[in-house]
Amino acid sequence: SxxxxxxxxxxxxxxxxxxxxNKKKDKKKGGGGGGGGTGELSPWPSxxxxxxxxxxxxxxxxxxxxxxxxxxxxQITLPDGKVIEGESWTTTPFDVASGISxxxxxxxxxxxxxxxxxxxxxxxxGDCNIELLNFDSxxxxxxxxxxxxxxxxxxxxxxxxxxxxxxxxxxxxxxYDMHMPEAAVCEADYSGLETIMKGIVKKKQPFQRLEMxxxxxxxxxxxxxxxxxxxxxxxxxxxxxxxxxxxxxxxxRGPHVRNTGKIKTLKVxxxxxxxxxxNAEAESLQRIxxxxxxxxxxxxEWKIFQEEAAKRDHRKIGxxxxxxxxxxxxxxxxxxxxxxxxxxxxxxxxxxxxxxKRGFTEVITPNMYNTKLWETSGHWQHxxxxxxxxxxxxxxxxxxxxxxxxxxxxxxxxxxSWRELPVRLADFGVLHRNxxxxxxxxxxxxxxxxxxxxxxxCTPDQIxxxxxxxxxxxxxxxxxxxxxxxxxxxxxxxxxMGEIEVWEDxxxxxKQALDEFGAPWELNPGDGAFYGPKIDxxxxxxxxxxxxxxxxxxxxxLPIRFQLSYNAPDGTEKRPVIVHRAVLGxxxxxxxxxxxxxxxxxxxxxxxxxxxxxxxxxSF
Numbered sequence: 186s187x188x189x190x191x192x193x194x195x196x197x198x199x200x201x202x203x204x205x206x207n208k209k210k211d212k213k214k215g216g217g218g219g220g221g222g223t224g225e226l227s228p229w230p231s232x233x234x235x236x237x238x239x240x241x242x243x244x245x246x247x248x249x250x251x252x253x254x255x256x257x258x259x260q261i262t263l264p265d266g267k268v269i270e271g272e273s274w275t276t277t278p279f280d281v282a283s284g285i286s287x288x289x290x291x292x293x294x295x296x297x298x299x300x301x302x303x304x305x306x307x308x309x310x311g312d313c314n315i316e317l318l319n320f321d322s323x324x325x326x327x328x329x330x331x332x333x334x335x336x337x338x339x340x341x342x343x344x345x346x347x348x349x350x351x352x353x354x355x356x357x358x359x360x361y362d363m364h365m366p367e368a369a370v371c372e373a374d375y376s377g378l379e380t381i382m383k384g385i386v387k388k389k390q391p392f393q394r395l396e397m398x399x400x401x402x403x404x405x406x407x408x409x410x411x412x413x414x415x416x417x418x419x420x421x422x423x424x425x426x427x428x429x430x431x432x433x434x435x436x437x438r439g440p441h442v443r444n445t446g447k448i449k450t451l452k453v454x455x456x457x458x459x460x461x462x463x464n465a466e467a468e469s470l471q472r473i474x475x476x477x478x479x480x481x482x483x484x485x486e487w488k489i490f491q492e493e494a495a496k497r498d499h500r501k502i503g504x505x506x507x508x509x510x511x512x513x514x515x516x517x518x519x520x521x522x523x524x525x526x527x528x529x530x531x532x533x534x535x536x537x538x539x540x541x542k543r544g545f546t547e548v549i550t551p552n553m554y555n556t557k558l559w560e561t562s563g564h565w566q567h568x569x570x571x572x573x574x575x576x577x578x579x580x581x582x583x584x585x586x587x588x589x590x591x592x593x594x595x596x597x598x599x600x601x602s603w604r605e606l607p608v609r610l611a612d613f614g615v616l617h618r619n620x621x622x623x624x625x626x627x628x629x630x631x632x633x634x635x636x637x638x639x640x641x642x643c644t645p646d647q648i649x650x651x652x653x654x655x656x657x658x659x660x661x662x663x664x665x666x667x668x669x670x671x672x673x674x675x676x677x678x679x680x681x682m683g684e685i686e687v688w689e690d691x692x693x694x695x696k697q698a699l700d701e702f703g704a705p706w707e708l709n710p711g712d713g714a715f716y717g718p719k720i721d722x723x724x725x726x727x728x729x730x731x732x733x734x735x736x737x738x739x740x741x742x743l744p745i746r747f748q749l750s751y752n753a754p755d756g757t758e759k760r761p762v763i764v765h766r767a768v769l770g771x772x773x774x775x776x777x778x779x780x781x782x783x784x785x786x787x788x789x790x791x792x793x794x795x796x797x798x799x800x801x802x803x804s805f
Contacts, residue, residue: 223344223380224344224374225344225377226343226346229432230346230408232408232409233432236406237429237432239401240405240429240434243395243401244393251274254274255274256273256275257272257273258271258272259271259311261281261312261313261314261315262312262315263281263315264316269281271309273309273310274309274310277308277309278306278309278315278317281315289317292320293317293319294318294319294328294447295324295441296317297317297318297324298313298314298315299314300314302440303440305442307394320479320480328441328442329447329448329477329479330355330476331352331353331354331359331439332441333359333477334352334359334360335428335430335441336382336386336477337360337361337378337473338361339381339382339430340378340381340382342432343432344374344377344378345363346367347363347364347366347368348363348409348410348412349363349412349435350364350411350412355474358474358475358476358477359474359475360473360474361473362461362470364461364468364469364470365471368471370456370471370473371456378453379451379452382451385430385431386448386451387446388431389444390431390445391430391444392428392430392439392442392444393429393430394427394440395429396424396426397424397425397427398423399423402416402420403416405427406436426438426439430444430445448477448479449478449481450477450478450484451475451478452476452484454474454475454476455473456471457472457474458471458472458623459472459623460621463621493728494781496784497728497785498781499627499777500627502781503627503628506524507523507524507525508524508525508528508776508780509521509525509776511627516622516632517625517632518631518632519628523793525776527793528776528787531791532769536637539662543609543658544607545609545610545639546608546609547612548592548610549612550591550595552585552614552615554583554585555580555581556574556582558590558591558594559572559583561590561746561747562589562746563746564590568586569583571619572586572618572619584616584617587616588614588616588638589740590743591614592640593747593749593763596610596761597748600752601642601751601752602751602752603753603754605751606642606643606647607642607643607644607647608641608642608643610639610641611637613635613636613637613638614635615635616636618632619632620632627777628773628777629774629778630774631771634771634772635771635772636769636770636771637768637769638767639767640763640765642762642763644759645691645694649701650698652694652737653701655764656672656737657702658766659768660704662768663724666779667782668724668725668726671705671707671722671725672721673708673712674692674706674708674709674718674720674721675709675711675712675714675719676709676713676718677711677718678711678712678714681715681716682741683741688717688718691718691739699720706720714738717740717742719737719739720737721733722734722735722736724778726782727782727783727784728782732774734767734775734778735768736767737764737766738764739765743763744760
């Protein structure tokens with residue numbers, strides 16, 4: 186499951202083919218037990234025992250290594266500043282929690298040691314700061330669901346003939362992908378998988394962490410071409426970790442819950458087909474989704490939530506209220522009916538009125554460009570497969586998937602003076618992105634869309650004021666819509682362009698703007714775009730679901746690529762900074778979110794039917 190937090194978003198149309206029961210073989214031929222009406226393989230695949238044999242050998246060597254480590258007194262600092270004495274290579278976070286209270290130890294899902302997620306049973310190595318996280322925390326949920334993905338992976342290996350691929354946590358639950366060329370998962374399989382998973386939970390299988398060399402990893406996973414690809418292509422260090430729970434041993438960074446018994450309730454929720462790493466030219470995989478909780482009450486609440494979400498499904502309400510529909514002859518492109526068009530136009534007009542108040546100038550740019558534009562911007566090298574391209578008079582053209590390169594041409598078409606800056610260009614132009622058909626989902630994932638896109642060309646000294654203006658803008662809009670939101674500052678990633686000094690200066694300016702704005706915000710280290718830091722905005726709807734609509738990003742690279750400049754007061758040529766900014770984001774996506782947020786009960790100002798006349802006749 187390894188790269189936890191990574192969600193594969195490319196899905197094909199859900200398979201409906203029934204899986205026929207696997208033929209049972211002679212139990213004496215190796216592996217493990219099965220059956221019990223679950224469709225479990227009997228015997229289990231031979232690679233399971235081969236994997237365990239190698240793990241046991243290496244784990245014994247690791248335990249011997251641990252025994253040679255020098256034990257020293259260490260100081261463990263809690264969040265409140267209290268210091269606890271411990272011993273290096275002996276004391277674990279679970280020991281710390283148990284020393285405070287049995288309840289804390291029981292409720293803790295994972296720990297954080299010096300800001301790094303750490304298994305509760307993994308020995309501490311030196312003086313450290315420690316936090317204990319429960320399921321209520323975001324990271325606690327991710328670890329809990331990641332661990333349950335391993336339980337699902339174990340069940341899948343025991344149920345199907347195939348090779349596990351990725352199995353990460355997602356926003357609400359988890360999934361696991363498996364390559365099974367001769368089978369397809371169907372809903373009839375769910376109860377059998379759940380039975381196997383509940384058996385795994387009942388056994389309270391411990392999660393064991395082991396660091397292995399690439400050579401040993403390739404030997405352990407030689408039966409699985411997908412894990413082998415990850416080891417060869419994704420691991421750039423001499424060693425990495427695997428985790429074992431029961432017979433499952435998986436390539437994984439972890440961390441995990443202490444044992445499978447922490448999972449009190451679980452459910453397989455759906456299945457679909459997808460592609461290996463989202464590549465439509467690669468192998469087709471079967472994906473199984475699930476949800477789990479440490480408390481039965483939480484599962485009951487989740488089921489009620491799902492029932493309410495189903496009632497609010499924007500695709501259903503859109504048809505019922507005659508707002509929009511989709512047709513296979515233009516997949517991923519919305520047909521806006523008259524009432525839906527009223528909502529679309531009302532949202533657009535509202536933002537246009539805000540533009541007048543806030544100094545934005547609306548422009549119109551072409552829908553298609555010669556691909557030389559995208560080569561200059563860098564999008565062609567990294568984004569070509571997501572663009573609709575075609576030949577025109579022996580030249581390659583493409584429909585625009587974003588507006589920023591066109592706005593760069595607009596800014597650079599004549600000399601600019603510092604007196605003109607900031608230049609705020611806004612554009613509701615039609616955008617196209619070549620999403621795979623299986624990824625399309627109503628209004629929330631489309632191929633053709635429009636957004637309240639804007640780009641601010643400013644001087645470095647104007648960054649703070651412009652960012653603060655963007656934050657004021659989104660607060661005004663989200664307050665009207667009834668959204669709450671969270672702000673995160675995403676800083677320089679490992680792979681970045683430009684000079685560190687420029688990055689650090691930009692990040693400090695964003696921090697200043699966020700502090701002056703006054704709303705709470707969090708630091709999200711290393712998650713910025715390669716071309717500049719950004720502010721991630723997550724909104725929460727009436728069902729407390731999270732959505733990303735707005736974006737505020739700094740960009741130092743496009744001005745360089747397009748050789749943009751302005752005349753500074755001292756007569757020299759200076760490079761502007763670009764702020765990428767959207768508040769509503771895609772109007773299509775936002776309409777889908779609002780439909781479910783309001784449950785189809787539109788506020789008066791946005792309602793497509795504001796007045797309805799009834800004929801009343803006195804029967805006398």
